[in-house]
Amino acid sequence: MYNLGNFIKMKKPHVCVVKETKKKANCWEIIRMGADIKIECTNCHRIVMMTRHNFEKRLKKILSN
């Protein structure tokens, strides 16, 4: 189960690129949990909001808790 503050990987990486590796960023932090879930890209700090249903469909892996 995921929780607030967890770092996660999504099935699709973010559009931004990590400078050091030149790969698309795919590490997000869960910053809000309710009916909707907000996640923040740890590379570019863009925030994405989605329904819990969509979030669970797109979630690939929990990196930490």
Ligand SMILES: [Zn+2]
């Ligand atoms: Zn990003």
